[in-house]
Amino acid sequence: MNNNTASILILVFLAVTFIQSGYDKIFYWKDNVNWLKEHFSKTQLKNKVPLALFNILVLELISGILCIVGCIQLFLNSGREFGLYGAIFSCITLIMLLFGQRLAKDYDGARTIAIYFIPAIMGVYWLN
Template identity: 35%
Template sequence: MITYSGPILILVFLLLTIIISAYEKLFVWNKTLKDYVEMYKNHLPPFLVKLSLIIILGLEIIVTSFLALGIYDIIVDQDISLSEIGLIITGVLFLILLIGLRILQDYRGAGRTAIYFLLVVFGLFWIQSI
């Protein structure tokens, strides 16, 4: 169990980060959609912004499921397969978010997202090396 304490902390951190993001999108949908359409008004048509937001929300829900189940599996069975899948999908999610921020030319936001992505890669490396 102690062997997995570092990866579990990374998984919990990512789970909390993404579940809060998904919660905000899901329960404040109209405001979130309005804000994103306004943010991307010079770059993407509104229907693409809405489609992107739906895809991101779907990925966030999938990621939170895999991360939560992965944490459970590590604690109960010391099985890392769901955690690996969760981390890989999390990495894909952050790459998608990075692309969106680069479209906006929000380099600060892209830099912050890159830090999360590096945490995912580190967690994946760590969990696969145990």
């Protein structure tokens, strides 16, 4: 059995999380922008929602792709570079999402993001 099973499972979890989220943003862009404009209507982001959403989309896709490549690399030759970068980008993406939720005073949403941060930071730790 591969010695990297836990790391691979965390990377799969992060890849599914971010690829699915990116897919949702791409194919339901208008719905996401409309919902987020309301969500951030009382914040400094109220006039920057499409740009902020695009930035998050790019980070999510980078995170997800790096995690997929990291899984493949770990499985094939136990290389850790791409998985580590995927976990780091996942943490950065989650911190940006957390910042947005806190800014919008959505503390339940922020708490949910903190839950996702736990496996992401575990991935950074294990792959470092």
